[in-house]
Structure formats: C-alpha cells, structure tokens
Amino acid sequence: MELLSDWGEFIAAFVVFFVSHSIPTRPAVKSRIVALIGPIGFTLAYSALSTAILTWIIVAAGRAPYVEIWGWEPWQNHVPLTAMYFATLIFTMTLCRPNPLSFGGCNNDRFDPDNPGLIGWIRHPLLVTLLIWSLAHMVPNGDLAHVIVFGLFAAFSILGMRIIDKRARRILGADEWQRLSNTKRSFKFTRSGIMRFALGTAIYLALLYLHEPVIGISPLP
Structure with a gap:
C-alpha cells in the first residue's frame, strides 16, 4: 500500500x-x-x-x-536546451498545415506533395516533436520515474508513426497514399513561414521562462 x-x-x-x-x-x-x-x-x-x-x-x-539510474552532469542540460528549440520550430512550422498523412493537419484537401513545406521532410511532425522532447529530456533526468516517462513517450511516438501510416494507407488507398507521401523535399522562405518561425522562437522563450514556475526546475545550466 x-x-x-x-x-x-x-x-x-x-x-x-x-x-x-x-x-x-x-x-x-x-x-x-x-x-x-x-x-x-x-x-x-x-x-x-x-x-x-x-x-x-x-x-x-x-x-x-527518486531511484537513480544514471547521474547528472552539467553538460546534460544543454541537450534539451538545444533540441527543444528545433522541436518548437517543427511544431509551429507544421501545426494546422495541410497534412492528410498524419494528425494535426488542417484543410488537408489542399495538400500539395510538390509544395509540402516542412511536411515534405517530416511526415509526422507532431510525433517527431514529441520524440525529440522525450529523448532530449531523458539525458539530464536519469531517475527511474523520468526514464519511464520519457522512454514511454519516445516509444509512443515511434509506434504512433507506424500506426498512423498504416491507417492512412488503408483510408486513402495504397496508390493515393504513395502519391501523397512521395513529397518534394524543398524549403522556401515565405511570409507565413517567417511568421511561424518567429512564433516558434517566442514560444521557446516562453517555455524557458515558464519551466521553473510550472515544472519546478530551471532548464538553464
């Protein structure tokens, strides 16, 4: 008990x-x-x-x-600090963009595999964001509870990608799924993209500021 x-x-x-x-x-x-x-x-x-x-x-x-699995070293804090900036950008650059191949998309009927934006490189951006968050935070948190949390979410992310691919292939049909997933990998600077980039940076700074009052631990070295 x-x-x-x-x-x-x-x-x-x-x-x-x-x-x-x-x-x-x-x-x-x-x-x-x-x-x-x-x-x-x-x-x-x-x-x-x-x-x-x-x-x-x-x-x-x-x-x-607290059950320690590995100890903490000062350099470990830099891993989530760096990785989370990229994770935040992936999130803001892809959220509510047309994406019939995963969840989190909007206006999916407008998806153009020849002009998919970042989704052309990352088919499941929200799950990739979760995967980066999980693996990066596991590095400086080597106790049992946190390893369970971040390990399960990392596994959840990877498994989720496979499940969504399978479901989307079934719903769209194999040929249509293949056509849509065969995206052109390119990157263009657009007004919308720049605004989303700025938003991602602002959210990242807000997360740094709120991390200690909300989570109780400062993310800064």
Missing part, C-alpha cells in the same frame, strides 16, 4: 493521459467534436488538453520516489 501511495499520482497521470488520447480520437467521438467546434478547434483543444496532462505527468514524476 505504501508503494502504491508513493507512486499513486504518477500512475494516475498516465492513466488519464492514455484515456484522454484514446477516447477523443475515436472516429465516432472525434466526428461529433469536430462538428461542434470545427477541425481547427479540435486540434487546438486536443493540443491544449495534451499539454496540460503532459505537464501533470512531469510534475508527478518529480514527486515520485
């Missing part, structure tokens, strides 16, 4: 996370929500819910019993 009490919040946070990610994405449930708030509203609400629960999981991991 004492062990369950010590790890209770940590376990509860994970249960809530997986329930919140399995029910809203079911076709019947998602279609009803989208009918009420629209596809963009669903994406924003789903992202906000995911962020809130993810924050709870991280806080719960910090409160869980």
Whole structure:
C-alpha cells in the first residue's frame, strides 16, 4: 500500500493521459467534436488538453520516489536546451498545415506533395516533436520515474508513426497514399513561414521562462 501511495499520482497521470488520447480520437467521438467546434478547434483543444496532462505527468514524476539510474552532469542540460528549440520550430512550422498523412493537419484537401513545406521532410511532425522532447529530456533526468516517462513517450511516438501510416494507407488507398507521401523535399522562405518561425522562437522563450514556475526546475545550466 505504501508503494502504491508513493507512486499513486504518477500512475494516475498516465492513466488519464492514455484515456484522454484514446477516447477523443475515436472516429465516432472525434466526428461529433469536430462538428461542434470545427477541425481547427479540435486540434487546438486536443493540443491544449495534451499539454496540460503532459505537464501533470512531469510534475508527478518529480514527486515520485527518486531511484537513480544514471547521474547528472552539467553538460546534460544543454541537450534539451538545444533540441527543444528545433522541436518548437517543427511544431509551429507544421501545426494546422495541410497534412492528410498524419494528425494535426488542417484543410488537408489542399495538400500539395510538390509544395509540402516542412511536411515534405517530416511526415509526422507532431510525433517527431514529441520524440525529440522525450529523448532530449531523458539525458539530464536519469531517475527511474523520468526514464519511464520519457522512454514511454519516445516509444509512443515511434509506434504512433507506424500506426498512423498504416491507417492512412488503408483510408486513402495504397496508390493515393504513395502519391501523397512521395513529397518534394524543398524549403522556401515565405511570409507565413517567417511568421511561424518567429512564433516558434517566442514560444521557446516562453517555455524557458515558464519551466521553473510550472515544472519546478530551471532548464538553464
């Protein structure tokens, strides 16, 4: 009972996370929500819910019993500091862009495989963002609770890419999926892209500022 009490919040946070990610994405449930708030509203609400629960999981991991797997060194802090800037840019440069090959896209019927933007390089940008976040944060957090958190999310990201590819291939048809996934890998500076780049930088700075008051740990060396 004492062990369950010590790890209770940590376990509860994970249960809530997986329930919140399995029910809203079911076709019947998602279609009803989208009918009420629209596809963009669903994406924003789903992202906000995911962020809130993810924050709870991280806080719960910090409160869980400390079991060291590897020690901390000052250089380790630079890994998430650097990686998260790129992860934030990937997120802002691709969120709500046409992308029928993954989730998080908007106006997917407008997707052009000859002009896909960053999605031409990264088919599942939100899952790649989660993967970068997971692996980067695992480096300076070598205790059992955090290794479980970041390890599971890394595995969730990789598995999710395979599941979404399989589902999209089934829904779109093999030929159409192949046509859409055979994207042109190019990069152009556009007004929208520059604005998204600036937004990503601003969000990254905000995350640095809010990390200590929200998570309880300063991300700076």
